[in-house]
Amino acid sequence: MRAPSPVGLLLAVLGLSGCVPEPTYDLVLAGGRVMDPASGLDSVRHVGILGDSIAAISANPLRGTQVVDVAGLVVAPGFIDLHAHGQTQGDMEIQARDGVTTALDMEAGVFPVAKWYASREGKSPLNYGATVGHRAVRVFVFHNGLEVGHGPTNPGATAGLGPLPAGANQPATDAEIVALEAALGRGLDEGALGVGFGVNYSPGATAEEIERSFKVAADRGAAVFVHTRAFGIGAIREAIGAARAAGAGLHLAHIGSSSLGDISEALALLDSVRVAGQDVTTEVYPYTAGSTRLESAMFNPGWQSNLRLDYGDLAWPLTGERLTAASFERYRRQGGWVVIHMMKEANVAKAIAHPGIMIASDGVPFVNETGHPRGAGTYARILGRYVRENQALTLMDALARMTILPARRLEVRVPAMARKGRLAVGADADITIFDPATVADRATFAEPTLRSAGIPHVLVNGTFVVRDGQLVAKAIPGRPVRAPLKP
Structure with missing residues (x-):
């Protein structure tokens, strides 16, 4: 009989004695209710984090350099906001306390794209990104190369143009449309996440201009993110028709306000075009x-009708x-x-409960702590009011609308989004931890920056930005979310 080798004996001894060392993680979130809409996991687990990634999700306890007891709390993927106009550090700190880990400006967008990303590098608590903005490009073309950057996040940028600037109200000539197409294409080549349109803010844009601009996105495999020309079913039909003609994927901003009293008809229309194979998605925020x-073109003469x-x-x-x-x-x-x-509450509730509609804040920048509370309370309001109190959504369904659905909307063009919106080994450690029994929005129109309750911990890329309900000072782990650059 052949004698066992020394290596074999050593392995046998280690196996019998259990001396193979367990890995030690940088951080362990211990004993929380892990809810991952992407996989359907809903169970008590221990989450191990190494660096900026999730390295383990285990039914058994894990060793960690730092262990945080999250028993009794929900451990969820970090919330992804596709409609976050507030891109300053202060705005993002407010959103962090509402559970947001990735804040993207997909409707207004930015221009020039490369300059905007460079200006945010190393300054953000949350992951950040944007589309190339049709409105900003229009100003660039009509006002001799004026770079207004981020639209509503920089409200002073167009103040000198007055309430009726050419960049909003003047129809474009064919040569100007060609210039618009070139600038939009440049923005996409610089890594923009798509093309953002605020058609209601650019009433001078003709149907031809919109369709040709949509085609720029389609030709580069990008979707368009659209604030419709007006409110009601007619404007929604216009956007859907233009996207179909151009072959572009379409995401409609805030269906609750875009449809107004036509919400039932709008939801039925969206369902029907999706069944027919068109790529159309939408979002809602939980406010009336x-x-x-x-001073925007939305309030040009005739705004009442x-x-x-x-x-x-x-x-x-x-x-x-x-x-x-x-x-x-x-x-x-x-x-x-x-x-x-x-809006009417019944219509907002109908949109929130409709299958497949994402949650997004449309949060605007806070100036002197005044503004709309949706930038501070959207996600906690959904979890507290519409899940726990009204039972309009299950908790898992609500989380899907905040995490995996927005991630999937972008991940074909933006591969980095395939690591977000889910709790899985190898995913980015963007994690929101909340108490389902107490989570609630506190922000009001009188005090719109009040932080949400019941969200004790928020991690971005494995780093706490909110710990024990408090902002972590000088925590800026946010990274750019960007499409691949074209050489």
Whole structure:
């Protein structure tokens, strides 16, 4: 009989004695209810993190240099906001306390794209990214190369143009459309996540211009992210038709406000075109009011019939007053954010409950801590009001709309998104931990920056940005979310 080798004996002894050392993780989240909509996992697990990635999800305890007890809490993928206008560090800190780990401006967009990404490098608590913005490109073309960058995040950029700038209101010539196409293509080649359109803010854009701009996105495998030309079913049909003609994937911004009283018809239309094979998605925020700049083209003459609103539906956040004809004209000349009370709760709830609709905040930048509470409370409001209290959604369904659905919307063009929106070995360690019994929004129109309750921990790329309910000072682990660059 052949004698066992020394190596074989050593392995046998180690195996019998259990001396093979267990790995030690940088951080272990111990004993939480791990909920991963991508896989359907919903069970008590221990999550091990090495560096910026998830390295283990185990039913058995794990060893860690740092171990955080999260028993009784939900451990979920970090929330992905596809409609985050507020891209400053302060805006992102507010969103972090609402559980957001990736904040993307997909509707307004930016231009020039490369300059914008460079300006954010090493400064962000959250992962960040943007489309190339059709509105900003229009200003660039119509105003001699003026670079306004990030649209509403930089409200002063177009202040000198007045309330009726050519970049918003003037139809483009064929030569100008060619210039628009070139600039949009440049932005996509520089890594933009898609093309963003605020058609309601650019009433001069003709159907031909929109369709040709959509085609630029389609030719590069990108989707278009669209604020429709007006509110109601007609404008939604226009966007769907233009995307179909161009062959572009389409994401419609805030279906609750875009459809207004036509919500049932709009949802049925979206279902029917998807069944027919068209790539169309949408989103909703859980509030009955919107917000935008009063000097924008949205409030050009005729706005009352276009928006189905009147002066008294508008509120000035700095004072809380409802507007009159006189105050409307005064504040429009001055410029600033206005809150628009425009939706019925029943219609918002119907959109939230409809299958496959994502959650996105449309959060606008906070100026002197005034603004709309959706930038601070959207995600906690869904979890507290619509899951726990109203039971309009299951918890797993709600989490899917905040995580894996927005990740999948982007991951074909943006491979980095295939590592986000899920809890799995190898995924980015973007993680939101909350108490399902207490999570709730606290932000109001009077105090729009109040942090959400019941979200004690938020990690971005394996680093705490919120710990024990408090912001972690100087934590800026956010990274760019960007499509591959074209050489």
